[in-house]
Amino acid sequence: MRDGRSGESGSAGGRRARGELESGVLAVLWSAEEPLTARQVLERLPGDLAYTTVLTILSRLYDKAMLVRHPVGRGYAYAPVRDEASQTAVQMHSLLERGSDREAVLSRFVSELSQEDEQLLHRLLGGQDAGPGDDGP
Amino acid sequence: MTISVYIPLLVTIVLAVLAPRAARRPAPRAAAWALACTALVTAVGWLGSLALLAFTGFAQIPQVAEEGHWSAAALRTEDPVSLSVAAVSALALAAGLASLGVAAARQVRHVVWARRECGRMPGDMELAVIDDEVPQAFALPGAPGRIVVSRGMLRCLGDLEREALLAHERAHLRSRHHVFQAVWRLTAAANPLLRPLAGAGAFVLERWADEEAAARVGSRTVVARAVGRAALAAAGAARPAALAATGGAVPQRVRALLAPPPAPRTLPFVAGALLLTLCCGGLASAASDSENLVDSAERAQCAADAGAQGAADVGVRGVAWTGHRPQRPHDACCGHHGPGDQEGHRR
Numbered sequence: 332m333r334d335g336r337s338g339e340s341g342s343a344g345g346r347r348a349r350g351e352l353e354s355g356v357l358a359v360l361w362s363a364e365e366p367l368t369a370r371q372v373l374e375r376l377p378g379d380l381a382y383t384t385v386l387t388i389l390s391r392l393y394d395k396a397m398l399v400r401h402p403v404g405r406g407y408a409y410a411p412v413r414d415e416a417s418q419t420a421v422q423m424h425s426l427l428e429r430g431s432d433r434e435a436v437l438s439r440f441v442s443e444l445s446q447e448d449e450q451l452l453h454r455l456l457g458g459q460d461a462g463p464g465d466d467g468p
Numbered sequence: 469m470t471i472s473v474y475i476p477l478l479v480t481i482v483l484a485v486l487a488p489r490a491a492r493r494p495a496p497r498a499a500a501w502a503l504a505c506t507a508l509v510t511a512v513g514w515l516g517s518l519a520l521l522a523f524t525g526f527a528q529i530p531q532v533a534e535e536g537h538w539s540a541a542a543l544r545t546e547d548p549v550s551l552s553v554a555a556v557s558a559l560a561l562a563a564g565l566a567s568l569g570v571a572a573a574r575q576v577r578h579v580v581w582a583r584r585e586c587g588r589m590p591g592d593m594e595l596a597v598i599d600d601e602v603p604q605a606f607a608l609p610g611a612p613g614r615i616v617v618s619r620g621m622l623r624c625l626g627d628l629e630r631e632a633l634l635a636h637e638r639a640h641l642r643s644r645h646h647v648f649q650a651v652w653r654l655t656a657a658a659n660p661l662l663r664p665l666a667g668a669g670a671f672v673l674e675r676w677a678d679e680e681a682a683a684r685v686g687s688r689t690v691v692a693r694a695v696g697r698a699a700l701a702a703a704g705a706a707r708p709a710a711l712a713a714t715g716g717a718v719p720q721r722v723r724a725l726l727a728p729p730p731a732p733r734t735l736p737f738v739a740g741a742l743l744l745t746l747c748c749g750g751l752a753s754a755a756s757d758s759e760n761l762v763d764s765a766e767r768a769q770c771a772a773d774a775g776a777q778g779a780a781d782v783g784v785r786g787v788a789w790t791g792h793r794p795q796r797p798h799d800a801c802c803g804h805h806g807p808g809d810q811e812g813h814r815r
Contacts, residue, residue, distance in 0.1 A: 354595035362622035438640040440605035441699035451719040456696045
């Protein structure tokens with residue numbers, strides 16, 4: 332599987348990597364309970380990224396109006412723009428409730444679990460799964 | 469012809485039974501490609517065989533034979549396809565083609581819908597986060613596709629698991645898994661026997677994306693935990709019952725990820741390739757047999773016509789039926805018999 336990504340270098344690969352980093356940073360901010368500084372975002376991103384890279388991505392996302400920020404110390408703490416009141420969540424529910432017909436084009440991360448599946452999963456994950464513990468601040 | 473035309477049908481049945489089972493163990497990327505090839509080749513073989521059976525059966529109906537200027541009797545003696553077999557084949561073929569048409573239209577509608585939905589998701593980047601507690605995550609194909617994840621899903625995963633989730637959905641989009649799904653969906657519409665392939669295919673695509681994610685984050689355990697935790701969180705949330713369709717897939721994925729990576733296997737692929745070759749060979753041979761058969765039936769009819777013509781010439785001259793068919797020496801059609809010749813003869 333690893334050999335499949337050997338062709339990722341070059342400018343297209345660079346662009347792609349940047350897009351992936353933006354996704355990663357946005358996901359970190361959404362998963363956090365409170366606004367995060369660039370340093371905190373860096374700590375939660377796997378792999379060894381440069382601090383300046385994270386700063387660049389944060390300011391780019393801020394420019395796109397995906398984030399809000401407020402000054403903390405000498406820098407900023409960032410949080411995603413919430414849109415709970417917006418139509419998107421409602422839209423997604425109706426989208427997913429359409430049933431198997433529209434499921435046709437979606438690739439869901441996980442499918443429905445039966446009762447036995449649930450027990451089996453608990454057993455398979457065993458001691459490893461103690462809640463989202465490694466996500467704490 | 470009598471045997472070879474049934475070979476694609478037989479191969480389809482054998483593969484429809486064996487392929488879904490065989491596909492679960494090998495490396496998922498290869499398995500997905502193999503399943504897609506199997507579905508395509510057997511669907512073509514299936515429809516082709518049905519068409520040939522229907523054609524040879526109906527060609528024996530005297531009215532049809534008269535229209536095509538071949539001898540029904542010659543066809544019947546050389547290739548006895550009973551009318552009932554032909555009728556069943558014709559029905560199956562018509563049903564398959566109609567259902568394929570419906571499925572294709574639906575597929576196009578879905579793709580258009582998904583592309584529009586991609587544009588309506590918040591932001592203009594790869595990841596669209598939905599501000600919602602219900603844990604959800606999916607890939608929406610488009611140009612480019614979007615990864616859609618809810619806040620609830622992101623909150624229930626750890627840092628590495630979150631990366632695994634993104635890598636998994638990214639793998640779906642980047643390897644164009646929706647095209648594979650379309651192939652299985654359409655071929656299953658053309659031939660319902662191929663439905664198990666679609667089911668196995670959906671599972672194999674998830675495994676493929678899991679393996680890509682594992683390679684990306686460098687740990688199979690992390691991906692296993694991400695999949696398991698996400699599924700448990702999603703199961704805990706209130707969910708519409710309409711989606712309860714694919715039970716059992718998640719524990720199998722987790723189990724596969726906790727086990728060592730799948731070893732390369734060649735035997736199922738070689739066996740599958742041989743069967744598919746057999747399917748193509750059978751169809752090609754049946755098609756060429758059928759063509760030869762019609763040719764010889766045409767020659768037989770022509771010879772019979774010429775005989776009748778001779779008799780008619782001796783008796784009453786210039787009977788009406790000679791009007792619509794130019795009088796020709798019979799060697800024009802009954803001897804060497806090129807396509808141009810045939811054309812001239814039929815005019």
